[in-house]
Amino acid sequence: MPAPEPQPEFNWQRALAVTGVLRAAAAVAPGLIDPDSKAYTEDELRRMRMMMNWNFGSPAVVDETARIGNNSQALRGVTYPDDLAVLAFVADEKTEHTAEKTAAAENLLKNVRRHEIVTLEGNHYLHWTQSQRMAETIRTFLGGGDG
DSSP states (O other), X not given: XXXXXOOOOOOHHHHHHHTTHHHHHHHHXXXXXXXXOSOSOHHHHHHHHXXXXXXXXXXXXXXXXXXXXXXXXXXXXXXXXXXXXXXXXXXXXXXXXXXXXXXHHHXXXXXXXXXXXXXXESOSOHXXXXXXXXHHHXXXXXXXXXX
C-alpha cells in the first residue's frame, strides 16, 4: 500500500551534522564512515568525511528516504526497454540476501536483450571498494555489442 506523503518533522540527522556531533564522531571513530578500502589517500578520506557531513540528513536525502515506499510502488511493473543495454552491479555482502538480489535483478532484466549482472564483494557502496573492477567491467561492457 502507498505510504502517506512525508510530513515535515524535526530532522535529527541534520541536527547531528550541523551541530558538529557527526564530525566529532567521525574524528574519534573514522571507521564509522570511511570506506572499507586502503585505496584512498588521507586527503581523499578527509574530503569524503566532509561530503558525508554535508549530505547527512540533507532535506533531499530525508525526502528521498521517506518516499522509498511510494516510489517503489509507482515503479512496480515498469521495465527497461528491450533494446537498452543494461549493466547491473550487485553487492555481495556474504549473506543469504545476495542470491535474492541477483535473482531480483535477473527478473527485472528478463526482457532486456543485452544485459549483464555482475556480483562484487562489498557493501552497498561498491564504488568505494570496487571502483577499479567496476571501471574495467564497464569498459568491457560498453565495448561489446551495438548496445
